[in-house]
Amino acid sequence: MGKISNQQVIQSLTLKFGDRISVPNEPFGLLTFETSVDHISEVLRSLKEDKELKFNYLTDITGIHFPEQELSMGVIYHLHSLSNNVRVRIKVFLDIKAPHIPTATSLWEGANWMERETFDFFGIIFDGHPNLLRILNVDDMTVFPMRREHPLEDPNRVDKKDYFFGR
Amino acid sequence: MTNHPVFTDNDPQKETITLNLGPTHPATHGVFQNVLEMDGERIVSGVSTIGYIHRAFEKIAEHRPFYQITPLTDRMNYCSSPINNMGWHMTVEKLLGIETPKRVDYLRVIVMELARISDHLICNGILGVDTGAFTGFLYLMEEREHIYEIYEEICGARLTTNIGRIGGFERDFNDIAFAKIKNFLIKFPPILKEFEVLFNRNRIFIERTSGVAPVDPETALNYSWSGPILRATGVDYDVRVNEPYSSYQDFDFEIPVGTSGDVYDRYIVRNEEMWQSLRIIEQALQKIEKEPKGIFHANVPEFYLPPKEEVYNNMEALIYHFKIVMGEIETPKTEVYHAVEGGNGELGFYLVNDGGRSPYRLHFRRPSFINYQMYAPMSAGMLLSDAIINMSSLNVIAGELDA
Amino acid sequence: MSEVKIVEAPPGIEGSGFFATSMEKVVGLARSHSLWPLPFATSCCGIEFMATMGSHYDFARFGSERPSFSPRQADLLMVMGTIAKKMGPVLKQVYLQMAEPRWVIAVGACASSGGIFDTYSVMQGIDEIIPVDVYVPGCPPRPEAIIDGFNKIQELVKHESLRRRESQEYKELLGRYGIQ
Numbered sequence: 152m153g154k155i156s157n158q159q160v161i162q163s164l165t166l167k168f169g170d171r172i173s174v175p176n177e178p179f180g181l182l183t184f185e186t187s188v189d190h191i192s193e194v195l196r197s198l199k200e201d202k203e204l205k206f207n208y209l210t211d212i213t214g215i216h217f218p219e220q221e222l223s224m225g226v227i228y229h230l231h232s233l234s235n236n237v238r239v240r241i242k243v244f245l246d247i248k249a250p251h252i253p254t255a256t257s258l259w260e261g262a263n264w265m266e267r268e269t270f271d272f273f274g275i276i277f278d279g280h281p282n283l284l285r286i287l288n289v290d291d292m293t294v295f296p297m298r299r300e301h302p303l304e305d306p307n308r309v310d311k312k313d314y315f316f317g318r
Numbered sequence: 319m320t321n322h323p324v325f326t327d328n329d330p331q332k333e334t335i336t337l338n339l340g341p342t343h344p345a346t347h348g349v350f351q352n353v354l355e356m357d358g359e360r361i362v363s364g365v366s367t368i369g370y371i372h373r374a375f376e377k378i379a380e381h382r383p384f385y386q387i388t389p390l391t392d393r394m395n396y397c398s399s400p401i402n403n404m405g406w407h408m409t410v411e412k413l414l415g416i417e418t419p420k421r422v423d424y425l426r427v428i429v430m431e432l433a434r435i436s437d438h439l440i441c442n443g444i445l446g447v448d449t450g451a452f453t454g455f456l457y458l459m460e461e462r463e464h465i466y467e468i469y470e471e472i473c474g475a476r477l478t479t480n481i482g483r484i485g486g487f488e489r490d491f492n493d494i495a496f497a498k499i500k501n502f503l504i505k506f507p508p509i510l511k512e513f514e515v516l517f518n519r520n521r522i523f524i525e526r527t528s529g530v531a532p533v534d535p536e537t538a539l540n541y542s543w544s545g546p547i548l549r550a551t552g553v554d555y556d557v558r559v560n561e562p563y564s565s566y567q568d569f570d571f572e573i574p575v576g577t578s579g580d581v582y583d584r585y586i587v588r589n590e591e592m593w594q595s596l597r598i599i600e601q602a603l604q605k606i607e608k609e610p611k612g613i614f615h616a617n618v619p620e621f622y623l624p625p626k627e628e629v630y631n632n633m634e635a636l637i638y639h640f641k642i643v644m645g646e647i648e649t650p651k652t653e654v655y656h657a658v659e660g661g662n663g664e665l666g667f668y669l670v671n672d673g674g675r676s677p678y679r680l681h682f683r684r685p686s687f688i689n690y691q692m693y694a695p696m697s698a699g700m701l702l703s704d705a706i707i708n709m710s711s712l713n714v715i716a717g718e719l720d721a
Numbered sequence: 722m723s724e725v726k727i728v729e730a731p732p733g734i735e736g737s738g739f740f741a742t743s744m745e746k747v748v749g750l751a752r753s754h755s756l757w758p759l760p761f762a763t764s765c766c767g768i769e770f771m772a773t774m775g776s777h778y779d780f781a782r783f784g785s786e787r788p789s790f791s792p793r794q795a796d797l798l799m800v801m802g803t804i805a806k807k808m809g810p811v812l813k814q815v816y817l818q819m820a821e822p823r824w825v826i827a828v829g830a831c832a833s834s835g836g837i838f839d840t841y842s843v844m845q846g847i848d849e850i851i852p853v854d855v856y857v858p859g860c861p862p863r864p865e866a867i868i869d870g871f872n873k874i875q876e877l878v879k880h881e882s883l884r885r886r887e888s889q890e891y892k893e894l895l896g897r898y899g900i901q
Contacts, residue, residue, distance in 0.1 A: 178653055179655075181654075181655055210542065210664070211683040213668060213681045215670060229683075233553070236560055259540055259541075260537075260691075260692075261541040261542030286369060288372060289369075289807050296374065297377060302841070303374070303377050303378060304839050304840065305845075308845065340811070342811060348763070370763070370805055370808040370811070371805050371808065372842045373803055373805065374842050377840060378838070378840060393764065396764065462775075476772075477772075478860065717764045717765065
């Protein structure tokens with residue numbers, strides 16, 4: 152597909168990091184692996200600065216919430232190497248009681264708002280972020296709306312009659 | 319950037335004023351706020367506030383079945399909604415392993431390129447309005463009406479189109495639609511040429527836009543820019559060429575690339591992309607002639623609603639209809655990321671599925687959101703009128719910004 | 722005779738050099754054909770409004786040649802698009818800055834009732850915070866529908882009593898929204 156195949160990326164990663172990353176798999180051809188909070192900065196930095204891999208483009212940072220898992224909050228990075236035409240997805244899972252993860256803004260300036268959005272929706276705290284405030288929701292909101300327990304509709308509505316909505 | 323005047327401590331002119339380029343402003347295209355510290359006419363620094371139209375798309379998507387998320391995707395980048403729709407359908411098809419026939423791909427390409435033209439028409443027209451030239455905008459809005467007529471013929475709606483279904487289209491393009499597309503290909507190029515004659519070598523326009531807000535490619539990549547504004551800086555990254563989807567690899571087109579990344583380059587890149595889109599539509603029409611007639615969807619009865627006559631007469635079709643609407647069909651429990659080239663850049667859909675009727679998590683990688691974060695750092699040191707032009711050339715669509 | 726259509730004069734007593742009718746009718750006639758709108762366009766309906774202002778549908782022929790973006794100089798607040806809870810106070814401030822007589826038209830499903838966005842962050846209709854005169858349904862409404870809504874506002878303006886804005890009923894209406 153690209154100038155470097157997923158296999159080469161896997162080899163290079165396992166050489167450098169070995170057991171600090173999980174076994175990579177490739178859903179729909181996109182190389183995916185997991186790592187832990189302590190190693191994520193290192194992994195991202197080496198992916199960006201490696202002379203062969205050159206993952207210099209940060210596509211997206213987002214979050215996810217799996218309440219049944221023990222480490223229920225997840226942060227998902229999508230990186231893209233433009234010159235080699237290869238994508239990679241990195242997942243980091245955090246404990247919901249202390250969801251801290253180091254920021255990626257030192258590597259890519261574009262991570263700034265992506266991390267603010269993830270904080271706004273899930274409550275994940277990015278240590279070292281210059282300006283970690285809510286970005287899309289109202290500033291005085293106390294809950295994190297994308298977590299699974301938060302309802303979709305506004306709970307304070309009085310004019311919506313449950314009888315007509317089958318509840 | 320440039321140096322602004324330095325005053326001594328006792329000078330009464332030293333104080334900066336705070337200017338609120340507020341959410342309701344004629345020049346901001348959409349609702350986002352910039353609080354600017356101004357030193358006279360020059361901006362010292364700015365803080366952007368967005369979220370004034372946050373509609374919680376990602377939360378809604380967790381409660382809707384796949385086919386009901388299409389109207390949501392319409393309303394993200396509403397100037398080119400077919401691209402959003404097609405991108406979503408392709409993401410679901412990737413998840414379910416559906417392969418669409420070539421004719422469907424070519425029809426999708428026609429619709430997406432028309433949407434791209436319509437998006438760039440608005441952006442360049444509004445750029446003209448912001449520099450003071452209203453006429454070009456009126457000419458281009460008329461052309462958008464012709465594109466709307468084509469959409470109406472295909473799907474019935476003008477702006478928020480909800481075009482297509484998972485696996486193809488809901489009905490074939492009829493002869494009137496093809497006639498209108500061919501007519502568009504004849505009537506539109508002279509109008510675009512006239513628009514270019516008004517602006518490209520216009521002394522006032524060039525003085526207003528050339529050299530304003532130049533961006534170098536490393537900074538643009540660092541901020542994760544994509545789309546025409548990234549191509550104006552010199553990086554030729556286009557998702558249609560890097561990872562072709564919907565048979566884009568069969569088409570012969572060029573990617574226009576600029577040099578300095580300033581506002582004039584962005585304008586020219588968008589104009590050139592419109593010419594390339596016209597080329598692609600012509601090639602698609604020719605390719606469709608060679609394909610067998612009448613195919614407008616993939617053969618996936620588990621996900622594509624059967625026609626109503628069959629539902630009322632045929633037991634199988636009735637069962638499929640029931641299963642699709644009630645969501646009884648198993649879907650793979652995995653995750654997929656698919657990107658398309660939207661009007662503003664790489665529009666990505668990250669879908670995590672848990673086997674049910676609705677996604678477990680759907681995240682939209684929205685180009686306007688990611689492109690806009692550079693606006694406040696970029697406008698430090700600029701004159702206010704240049705900052706306005708810069709904002710309109712970034713083509714920030716509020717629906718996509720806040721999702 | 723020229724081709725330009727002129728509106729009919731209201732019923733009144735005519736004589737040589739004078740025309741007597743009631744003030745309300747004349748003022749209503751003048752106002753309804755020269756409403757200055759404030760396009761408060763937030764999302765997709767705003768693009769349909771741009772199409773309405775364009776040459777094909779030409780909104781300006783109804784007298785709205787000058788869309789004013791300053792609330793102090795506008796008669797008609799056209800709210801087009803979704804209003805989120807973050808935007809609510811901004812909308813209320815814009816409404817309060819308008820001078821009487823002022824009318825409000827809610828264009829689109831989102832402004833009328835929240836539209837398809839029944840979520841925690843979207844205001845379910847702008848009539849939670851400001852009084853609305855005409856609602857135009859649609860998602861987005863066709864330009865013909867927007868023009869139809871505007872025509873209804875013109876009817877309201879034409880027949881409005883001059884004393885309405887000082888009446889007790891109107892003050893109670895504003896009081897319900899917390900506006901003095």
